[in-house]
Amino acid sequence: MGKAGIVYNDNKPIACNTAKDITRYFKAAGWDVVLATGVGGILGYSRPELPACYSKIENMVPPGFDADMAFAVVLGGDGTVLSACRQLAPAGIPILTINTGHMGFLTETYLNQLPEALSALMEGQYTVEDRVMLTVQVIHEGGLLWEALSLNEMVLHKEPLTGMCHFEVEIGAHALVDIAADGVIISTPTGSTAYALAAGGPVITPGVSVLQLIPICPHSLASRALVFSDAEPVEIFPANRQQLILVVDGNAGCYMLPDDRVRVQKSPFSARFIRLSSPEFFKILREKLGWGLPHIAKPTSVELP
Structure with a gap:
């Protein structure tokens, strides 16, 4: 049958x-x-x-x-x-x-x-x-070090979490954005009701073709959630020399060295x-x-x- x-x-x-x-x-x-x-x-x-x-x-x-x-x-x-x-x-x-x-x-x-x-x-x-799901990849010396599918969000932060980090974030062809915060979140609309919501981001209804970037406890009143098209890939460059950890959907992680970078984009799946x-x-x-x-x-x- x-x-x-x-x-x-x-x-x-x-x-x-x-x-x-x-x-x-x-x-x-x-x-x-x-x-x-x-x-x-x-x-x-x-x-x-x-x-x-x-x-x-x-x-x-x-x-x-x-x-x-x-x-x-x-x-x-x-x-x-x-x-x-x-x-x-x-x-x-x-x-x-x-x-x-x-x-x-x-x-x-x-x-x-x-x-x-x-x-x-x-x-x-x-x-x-x-x-929509995300393809999250860690790039090391030009090669793929780690990857995962994400339905909710990816989070990049220091261990322990309560420590200031500096990030340079590139969305599509736009200029680099500098963020000083405990960490950063890239979330799908589905994930907008999860960690992103707790971190102060907006709720996004499913079906809207956007992603959002949310600084965690930012060190600036000017650093707030940003909503952008899910057609634009995101690259995150840690600008500090400490080892960081990347967590996907609160489930799994990959340690990142100072010269690594994260690539996030809408998944084909x-x-x-x-x-x-x-x-x-x-x-x-x-x-x-x-x-x-x-x-x-x-x-x-x-x-x-």
Whole structure:
């Protein structure tokens, strides 16, 4: 009949048990099922003695997850979703995200709605929303040292974080921008509700073709968030002599030496999210982050005589 995938967080018993249940459900309908854990999408932290520890972007796809796969079900929280996007975006596989975690900002539905969700999947009653991802690369002496896919953001900072750094940032063909701050963030619209939001950046609705640059605790009142076209690549040159660390989606990092640079650009791969109903971004902001809730002192309408 078809081929489906399941990516699950094997540290959560409920995700493991649900993966087994979904496998039986699809196989009973005559579908082939391939399973993988979200661990395969975790890039791993480099160490000072091993500054580059990574797998090439195209090599992150798990065995059996290929063009014949109609979709994959992802079981976990936001961390598992981020890992699954790195694993499946290069193969172009749409994912239905089921929340078995806590916040679940990136998940589409919940376990108590699983039967209806699986039925909709089998019947093809869904749409696919593409989300922009970033290709993040560290360049050392003109060659590629490290790379990763990012759905949310990349962050470059000193260890420990509370230490002033100096950066020169080049966006497209524009002149270099000098930034003195604890670190810098390059974020996608999806990531605008993650670290970027906590660092004072604006919320950007999905589908807007922009990225944003955010200094972390800048040493100048003039250094503020900058929103720019996602068609423009970004290069970041550390202007200080200390070793820095690059972190992608809060998950993995690469140590950077003073002469290295970071290259960030819109990836040719997109995260493909299955939507069972029309996406309602403002509703998610309201439910997950409390944005736009009615004020307790909201005035009522009064008829004038």
